[in-house]
Structure formats: structure tokens, C-alpha cells
Amino acid sequence: MLGTLGLESLDQLIDQAVPAAIRMRRDLDLGADLARPWGEHELIADLARTAAKNHVLRSFIGLGYHDCIVPPVVQRNVLENPGWYTQYTPYQAEISQGRLEALLNYQTVVTDLCALPISNASLLDEGTAAAEALSMCLALAKGKPNAFFASERCHPQTLAVVRTRAEAAGVVLHVGDAGSFDFDATPVCGALVQYPDTYGRIDDLSGLAARLRAAGGRMVVATDLLALTVLRAPGEFGADIAVGSAQRLGVPMGYGGPHAAFLACAEDFKRLMPGRIIGMSKDRRGKAALRMAMQTREQHIRRDKATSNICTAQVLLSIMASFYAVYHGSDGLVRIARRVRALTAALAKLLTEAGHGVDGGPHFDTLRVQLVGRSAAEVHAAAVAAGFNLRTIDAIHVGVALDERTTPAELATLLGAFGLAVNAEDVERSAPPSDAKLPAPHGRTSEFLTHPVFQRYHAEHEMLRYIKKLESRDLSLCHSMIPLGSCTMKLNATSQMLPVTWPEFGALHPFCPLDQAKGYQELFSKLESALAEITGFAAVSLQPNAGSQGEYAGLLTIRAFHQARGQGQRDVCLIPTSAHGTNPASAVMAGMRVVGVRCDERGNVDVADLAAKAAQHADKLAALMVTYPSTHGVFEESIARICAIVHEHGGQVYMDGANMNAQVGLCRPGDFGTDVCHLNLHKTFCIPHGGGGPGMGPICVAAHLAPHLPGHPLVANGGSMGPVSAAPWGSASILPISWVYIALMGPLGLKRASQIAILSANYMAKRLEPHFGIVYANGKGRVAHEFILDVSPFEKSAGVSAEDIAKRLMDYGYHAPTMSWPVPGTLMIEPTESESKGELDRFCDALILIREEIRAIEAGRLDRGDNPLANAPHTADEVVSDGWAHGYSRELAAFPAPWTRDHKFWPHVSRVDNGFGDKHLVCTCPPVEAYA
Numbered sequence: 001m002l003g004t005l006g007l008e009s010l011d012q013l014i015d016q017a018v019p020a021a022i023r024m025r026r027d028l029d030l031g032a033d034l035a036r037p038w039g040e041h042e043l044i045a046d047l048a049r050t051a052a053k054n055h056v057l058r059s060f061i062g063l064g065y066h067d068c069i070v071p072p073v074v075q076r077n078v079l080e081n082p083g084w085y086t087q088y089t090p091y092q093a094e095i096s097q098g099r100l101e102a103l104l105n106y107q108t109v110v111t112d113l114c115a116l117p118i119s120n121a122s123l124l125d126e127g128t129a130a131a132e133a134l135s136m137c138l139a140l141a142k143g144k145p146n147a148f149f150a151s152e153r154c155h156p157q158t159l160a161v162v163r164t165r166a167e168a169a170g171v172v173l174h175v176g177d178a179g180s181f182d183f184d185a186t187p188v189c190g191a192l193v194q195y196p197d198t199y200g201r202i203d204d205l206s207g208l209a210a211r212l213r214a215a216g217g218r219m220v221v222a223t224d225l226l227a228l229t230v231l232r233a234p235g236e237f238g239a240d241i242a243v244g245s246a247q248r249l250g251v252p253m254g255y256g257g258p259h260a261a262f263l264a265c266a267e268d269f270k271r272l273m274p275g276r277i278i279g280m281s282k283d284r285r286g287k288a289a290l291r292m293a294m295q296t297r298e299q300h301i302r303r304d305k306a307t308s309n310i311c312t313a314q315v316l317l318s319i320m321a322s323f324y325a326v327y328h329g330s331d332g333l334v335r336i337a338r339r340v341r342a343l344t345a346a347l348a349k350l351l352t353e354a355g356h357g358v359d360g361g362p363h364f365d366t367l368r369v370q371l372v373g374r375s376a377a378e379v380h381a382a383a384v385a386a387g388f389n390l391r392t393i394d395a396i397h398v399g400v401a402l403d404e405r406t407t408p409a410e411l412a413t414l415l416g417a418f419g420l421a422v423n424a425e426d427v428e429r430s431a432p433p434s435d436a437k438l439p440a441p442h443g444r445t446s447e448f449l450t451h452p453v454f455q456r457y458h459a460e461h462e463m464l465r466y467i468k469k470l471e472s473r474d475l476s477l478c479h480s481m482i483p484l485g486s487c488t489m490k491l492n493a494t495s496q497m498l499p500v501t502w503p504e505f506g507a508l509h510p511f512c513p514l515d516q517a518k519g520y521q522e523l524f525s526k527l528e529s530a531l532a533e534i535t536g537f538a539a540v541s542l543q544p545n546a547g548s549q550g551e552y553a554g555l556l557t558i559r560a561f562h563q564a565r566g567q568g569q570r571d572v573c574l575i576p577t578s579a580h581g582t583n584p585a586s587a588v589m590a591g592m593r594v595v596g597v598r599c600d601e602r603g604n605v606d607v608a609d610l611a612a613k614a615a616q617h618a619d620k621l622a623a624l625m626v627t628y629p630s631t632h633g634v635f636e637e638s639i640a641r642i643c644a645i646v647h648e649h650g651g652q653v654y655m656d657g658a659n660m661n662a663q664v665g666l667c668r669p670g671d672f673g674t675d676v677c678h679l680n681l682h683k684t685f686c687i688p689h690g691g692g693g694p695g696m697g698p699i700c701v702a703a704h705l706a707p708h709l710p711g712h713p714l715v716a717n718g719g720s721m722g723p724v725s726a727a728p729w730g731s732a733s734i735l736p737i738s739w740v741y742i743a744l745m746g747p748l749g750l751k752r753a754s755q756i757a758i759l760s761a762n763y764m765a766k767r768l769e770p771h772f773g774i775v776y777a778n779g780k781g782r783v784a785h786e787f788i789l790d791v792s793p794f795e796k797s798a799g800v801s802a803e804d805i806a807k808r809l810m811d812y813g814y815h816a817p818t819m820s821w822p823v824p825g826t827l828m829i830e831p832t833e834s835e836s837k838g839e840l841d842r843f844c845d846a847l848i849l850i851r852e853e854i855r856a857i858e859a860g861r862l863d864r865g866d867n868p869l870a871n872a873p874h875t876a877d878e879v880v881s882d883g884w885a886h887g888y889s890r891e892l893a894a895f896p897a898p899w900t901r902d903h904k905f906w907p908h909v910s911r912v913d914n915g916f917g918d919k920h921l922v923c924t925c926p927p928v929e930a931y932a
Contacts, residue, residue, distance in 0.1 A: 053518040058388050078320055120263050121275065127726030140189070313693040483831055510729075545725045558705070602776060643672065760835065
């Protein structure tokens with residue numbers, strides 16, 4: 001590879017690609033434990049010793065997190081299966097039909113249970129989903145009134161996340177008693193209530209919904225999907241939006257995540273919905289096909305006008321929840337819910353008979369117990385000694401929340417902590433009949449999950465085959481490289497993934513006592529220390545559970561810093577036109593005004609324009625957001641000068657760390673002038689994409705920003721700022737992946753990974769340069785870890801677009817590069833360091849063969865309208881049909897390269913009609929005949 005570039009060493013390449021002024025002059029110092037790379041076996045054994053320091057008790061804490069039973073068929077074949085966890089976001093629908101169907105099932109579960117017509121394909125967690133609902137209400141009301149109400153009986157972490165969002169957006173947040181709040185006297189755009197509430201009470205909210213609507217506001221209901229199998233649905237009593245977590249539908253608690261949140265809404269909110277919606281459409285040949293609907297609202301298009309900054313969601317986890325619902329079906333879910341409710345009723349009866357007080361009214365799974373003769377501290381200590389965690393509410397109240405795993409024997413043991421001497425038979429005798437229904441108006445009377453997909457797969461054989469059928473329709477890293485620029489689809493090594501499903505990491509409640517999570521605390525400390533050294537910063541927050549959340553958190557930290565110095569007027573954020581699309585969306589969400597900065601003909605930030613804009617807004621300059629290396633695929637020589645200009649005018653520099661995988665071990669953002677950066681652990685540090693999530697976006701900050709990092713109301717961590725995620729350490733259970741990656745690589749391995757990533761990109765660019773134009777390179781002709789091919793001339797010469805090339809690559813067994821972004825009419829390629837030379841060459845060969853097909857069109861050997869690119873991708877049923885009518889052979893269509901004969905990945909549908917899907921939005925499971 002070096003020979004192809006005319007070079008003798010990696011060091012020579014790095015000298016030409018990375019500016020000398022910013023390069024490290026020493027190796028990374030990751031501490032004595034990481035001075036050398038660990039071996040896989042010894043590291044896993046060491047991590048097991050760390051995990052053993054976590055003390056796993058049965059947690060009846062509740063607060064939106066519940067233990068559950070992950071069906072083994074789902075754990076083994078989805079959560080632990082690279083065919084599911086290494087997929088990319090389903091932007092290329094033709095090779096994503098499996099996960100799209102699973103996500104459509106998820107949306108159907110949510111819409112059915114909530115009785116609202118539209119759901120998205122998951123959000124990050126319940127707290128941030130509630131914050132997104134606030135933004136939706138504000139947008140629908142067009143900012144008037146600029147106020148929102150939240151019930152004091154919502155989960156405290158949800159209230160805290162909503163408060164953080166409201167403060168950043170300048171929204172007045174009223175928190176109080178929903179029953180007595182006067183919406184006429186104090187108008188609000190919307191109101192958030194919990195159902196059942198955080199203490200387990202189930203209220204009739206229909207009157208509240210009517211009062212709120214009459215006053216011009218909208219109702220947001222934070223709810224529980226399992227409870228809704230026996231409770232009246234929010235949409236049936238007037239809710240406009242329903243939010244919550246799908247965690248208890250077969251996803252481990254994982255000390256806080258990752259879990260799929262849900263959001264369902266009324267029709268008039270559909271153009272304001274954050275995240276992604278999966279919709280039905282049809283393909284080129286009229287076959288039913290799935291796709292991501294309404295993609296024009298993606299941030300890369302709407303930028304600072306985007307509805308939300310959400311980029312990654314929790315796709316893998318929403319897929320798990322959807323399979324859980326498919327496996328159990330409506331009858332199975334109702335059985336589980338009725339059993340939980342019956343045991344809760346038994347617990348309430350026995351506690352009441354013993355003299356303790358229990359809040360009145362019907363309950364589902366949670367009780368607030370007023371203690372008599374014992375303090376909350378005494379009961380909690382006794383419960384811990386018996387193997388249980390309870391929620392301590394105040395000195396005389398504890399909360400108890402039961403779950404799917406609860407047994408009568410467990411409750412008998414737990415009741416001993418309250419001073420009761422009972423056995424399992426006593427508990428069973430105290431429980432009402434398992435089919436007892438909630439009294440009107442609380443009980444559910446409407447049907448749900450009636451579609452055949454929720455009736456067919458209750459036997460494990462059938463479920464296994466359904467999972468495998470959907471998996472076979474999706475291209476993942478199991479099949480070939482996924483060369484997406486800016487997305488870093490690198491190896492997710494098996495050894496990195498092993499700890500994720502260990503119960504010591506997966507079974508902890510995020511609000512269990514800290515002394516039960518000592519293993520996690522040790523892991524956090526080691527990971528934070530390593531990330532601080534890698535980036536050159538002083539402090540790290542692991543709380544943001546997506547890259548977009550990291551952007552938001554980083555800007556809020558900067559905002560809090562300015563406010564603490566009495567400069568709260570600083571609200572201007574400079575953003576180059578080359579920035580990731582989530583950057584401007586995040587800036588707006590953090591309460592900042594976006595001012596664009598031009599780029600020059602080489603793709604670099606126009607320093608003169610930056611200096612002019614910084615001077616123009618000097619009194620109000622808050623920050624610059626810069627991606628480094630730039631999204632155009634180059635290391636900008638002037639990065640230190642760029643940072644200095646912003647500092648000279650009182651601003652802070654935020655670096656988008658999406659491209660950090662080109663810097664690790666070579667240069668450090670903290671050394672060349674930036675003040676904060678977020679890291680996409682799901683990119684640089686190997687957490688897999690999982691079909692579009694989970695992700696993690698921790699932020700690293702300089703010392704002066706450390707006091708302003710996100711904190712949390714239930715766990716003393718972080719700084720003075722409010723939380724940006726529901727759990728204190730975000731999606732904690734996937735952090736071992738990044739730790740194992742760092743420890744296996746060691747300082748020199750991490751540096752070599754960056755070098756090889758840069759080598760791979762430059763090697764591929766050199767091979768493809770004779771056939772395609774390379775849009776940007778530095779003054780020495782080198783690119784960074786990604787590069788951009790210009791395919792725009794083919795539109796005129798052959799009628800071939802970037803999309804045609806992207807779809808034709810599927811016939812060669814490949815996912816397309818990033819298409820027409822950040823430059824229209826281009827393909828942005830990022831090979832990563834994980835791919836072998838043979839795989840890099842195969843992908844280059846595929847593009848070169850496609851270029852020959854374009855030449856055949858240009859020369860008239862292939863028809864301009866009927867050719868393999870215009871009709872790509874080609875499905876198996878089309879190739880073997882009797883009606884082949886194209887002017888090129890079936891062989892050219894299906895087997896255009898030698899390797900496709902050895903192993904062929906067949907797209908499940910032909911090219912999807914995006915326009916049809918947007919005009920005919922269907923986002924739940926359609927009638928069976930639509931699949932015919």
C-alpha cells in the first residue's frame with residue numbers, strides 16, 4: 001500500500017497528511033496498566049474480576065427501570081449476533097429490509113399500546129423523549145405561550161432532563177400538582193404527566209386533558225408499555241403525545257442503558273417528530289418495500305432548522321423490544337402484566353394488614369409505602385441484607401416496584417424487611433385472580449397487537465426462523481466493508497462484545513447504591529482517564545448517550561461557563577459549512593444563534609471569513625463548532641490559528657470528535673486549542689452501530705469547563721449543570737466495549753490504528769484517482785482518513801447519478817459510501833483501519849468496474865435509460881423471472897464481479913420509491929395483503 005503511494009514508511013505518510021505543528025512529540029501515557037497491549041484472554045479475565053465488584057441485588061426501585069427476562073432466542077440471535085449489531089443506519093433501504101420490518105413492528109407495538117396513530121423508531125431514553133415532546137409542543141404552538149408544565153409526580157430524572165432542555169430553550173417550566181394547576185391563568189404550550197405516576201398511582205387523566213386542551217395546551221403522557229396492556233391507553237383519554245422507555249420489554253437494565261425510548265403522537269405532530277419514522281412504500285417493480293420516511297427532515301438537510309438534533313437512536317434495543325412483543329404476542333404480554341399486578345395487589349394487602357400505609361387507588365406494579373414503627377433507612381437496610389433494593393423516598397416512605405421476574409417466594413422474603421413473617425403460599429392467597437381487571441375507567445377495553453406478525457411466532461423454532469429471515473435481508477459487516485465516510489464502520493471485535501451480557505454489568509439498576517456498583521465505578525475511572533489522555537483534556541463526562549447528546553452537552557457546558565462569568569449574553573455559535581448537520585441543530589437546541597462560516601476551494605475553513613465573523617460578533621460570541629479532521633476529509637493546517645481567533649474574541653472552541661479516529665496517538669484536541677470535544681464511542685472506540693444505535697457521546701473538557709459538566713439529581717456525579725440523559729452515566733453497559741478496545745490496543749496500537757486508517761484512505765484514493773476525481777486533498781496531495789469522489793460529471797455524460805452508483809454497488813455486495821454529502825454529487829468513502837488490503841481492493845475493483853459500465857453508457861454500448869445502473873439493484877426474483885426485458889444480460893445484472901459468484905448477497909427489494917412513501921405515509925404493520 002505504501003508502495004502504491006510512493007512512500008517508504010507510515011511516518012512519511014503521516015508527515016504529509018497531518019500538520020507538523022499539531023503532532024504529538026511523545027507516545028500516549030495511559031498509565032502502567034496500559035503501557036502494553038493486553039491479550040484477549042488475560043484482559044477478559046481481568047475485566048471479570050472488575051465486574052465481580054458489582055454486587056447484583058434484585059432491584060425493586062422502579063423509576064422507569066425494571067428487571068425483565070430477555071428471551072434467550074433474542075439474546076443469542078440478536079443482542080449477541082453481529083448480523084444484527086454491525087448493521088448501519090438503514091439509509092439504503094434495499095439492503096435493510098430486515099431491520100426495517102423489525103422497526104415497523106416496534107412502531108406498531110407503540111402505536112397500538114398508546115392508541116396514537118404515529119410512532120418513531122425509538123429515541124434515546126425516557127427523559128430525553130420527554131424533552132423532545134416539550135420541543136414538539138413549543139413548535140406546534142409556534143412559541144406562544146413560551147411555557148410548559150410538568151407534574152411533580154413525574155420521575156425525578158425525567159423532570160431534571162426536561163428542566164435542562166427548558167432552560168436552554170428559554171422556556172418557563174412550571175412544576176407542580178397537575179390537578180390544581182390553573183391552565184387558564186397560566187397558559188402553557190403543553191403539560192407532562194406520568195401514568196402511572198412515579199409513586200404508582202393511576203389517575204383518570206381525561207378531565208386534565210380536556211382542561212388543558214380548552215386552555216390551548218397539549219398533553220404529554222410519560223407511560224409504561226407493559227402497564228398499557230391492562231391500562232386504558234393515553235390516546236383514549238386525550239393525550240397528544242406519549243413517551244416512555246421500552247426497556248422492560250426484554251432489554252437488560254444495564255446500569256442505565258442502552259434502552260429504546262418511544263414517542264407516539266397525534267397526526268398534527270407528525271412533521272415535528274424527532275428521530276426516524278419507518279414507513280411503507282413500494283419498489284421499482286411494485287413490490288411492497290419499507291424505508292425511512294420523511295427523510296427530508298434529517299439534520300444534514302435542514303441543519304439549524306431541524307426539528308431535533310437526534311442522529312443515532314437505540315435501534316438495536318428497539319429491535320429487541322419488538323421481537324419480545326412478537327414472541328409473547330398480546331396474550332402473553334397481558335399474562336405477564338396481570339401477574340405483576342396481582343403480586344403488587346398481594347404485597348399491598350399484606351403490608352396494609354400489618355399496619356403500614358399504602359397509597360389508595362388502583363396500582364399496576366409500584367407502591368408507595370408509609371412505614372409504621374420503622375424508618376425508611378431501617379427497612380432499606382433490612383431489604384438490602386435480604387438481597388433487595390427499594391426506593392427511599394423520605395424518612396418514612398419507601399417505594400416498591402415489582403417486575404416480570406418477581407415471585408411469591410421473593411415477596412415473602414422481602415416482607416421480612418417490613419417486619420412480616422409470611423411464606424410464598426401466604427402471598428399467593430393474598431393475590432387476586434390473575435384475570436382480574438382494573439375498575440372503570442382505568443381498565444383497558446381496546447384490542448392491540450392484532451396483526452398476524454404478533455400471532456405467528458410464539459414457538460421458539462418459529463421465532464428463531466423469523467429472526468433469521470429478517471437478518472438475511474440485511475447487509476452488515478458480516479458480509480463486506482461498509483465504507484461510509486464520517487461514520488467509521490470499524491471492527492467490533494468479539495472479545496469487546498463479550499462483557500455486555502454479563503449479569504454483573506447488565507443486571508444493575510442505575511440508581512442502586514453506589515457501593516453495589518464498585519466495578520462500574522472502577523471501569524468509569526479507568527475509561528475517563530484514558531479518554532482524557534487521548535484527547536489532552538482535564539475531565540470527562542460519560543453521561544451523553546449519543547453523539548448528538550455530546551454536542552448538546554458540550555455546548556451547554558460552554559454556555560454555563562459564560563453564565564458563571566457574568567457573560568450570559570454570549571449566544572452566537574460560529575459553524576463552518578463543512579460541519580456535520582447535527583452541529584447547527586445542537587447549537588439551536590442549546591439556545592445559541594448559528595452564524596455560518598465559509599470554506600475555501602480546498603475544503604478548509606475560510607480563516608478570513610472566520611476572523612471577520614468573530615470580530616463582528618465579539619461581544620456575543622459563545623463558541624465555534626469545528627470538525628477535525630474536517631468533514632471534507634482533510635487536516636486543516638490552520639486549526640491552531642482558528643482556535644486562537646475564537647479565543648481572542650471571547651469564545652470557546654467545540655470540536656466535533658466524529659473523526660477522532662484519525663487523531664488518536666497522533667495529535668490531541670486539547671493541545672492545539674480546543675476547549676471541549678465529544679467522542680463518538682460508537683465510531684472511534686468500537687461500540688457497534690446496531691442498525692442506527694446504540695451510541696455513546698461522552699464529552700472531554702479543559703480544566704476551566706470541568707465544574708460545569710452535567711450532573712444528576714439522584715447520583716452525585718459530574719458538575720453543576722443539569723443532566724442531559726436520564727441515567728447518570730448514560731448507556732453504561734456498553735462502555736466495557738470501548739475499555740476492552742483501548743486495553744487490547746495499548747498506546748502504540750491506538751496510534752497505529754490511526755496511521756493505518758489514514759493509509760487505507762490514501763491508498764484507495766490513489767487507486768481510484770484515475771477513474772474518479774478526488775474533491776479535496778491537502779497541499780501535498782494527501783487526504784485524512786476519508787475522501788470524497790466526484791461523480792457529478794456522469795449525470796451529464798451518461799445520465800448516472802450518485803444514487804445510481806450507490807444502488808449498483810449493492811449488486812457487487814457492498815453498502816454505498818456516504819452519498820451527496822457534504823458535497824452534492826459525490827461519494828464520501830472511509831475504509832477504517834479494520835479492513836484488509838484484499839477487501840479494500842475488492843471495493844476499489846467494484847467502483848472501477850462500475851466506472852467501466854458508465855463508459856459503456858457514454859460510448860453507447862449500454863442504453864442510457866435501460867442499463868445496470870439505472871435499474872439497480874437487481875433482486876433474485878427479477879433475475880430468474882420469465883419476463884426479463886432488459887438490453888443487458890442477467891449475468892451482468894447479478895454477477896458483475898468474480899467474488900459475487902463465490903458469495904452473493906441479494907437485495908430483498910428493487911429500488912425503493914421514496915416519493916410514493918412520503919405521499920402515502922404508513923408507519924405501522926399494514927394489512928397482510930400488502931405483503932403479497
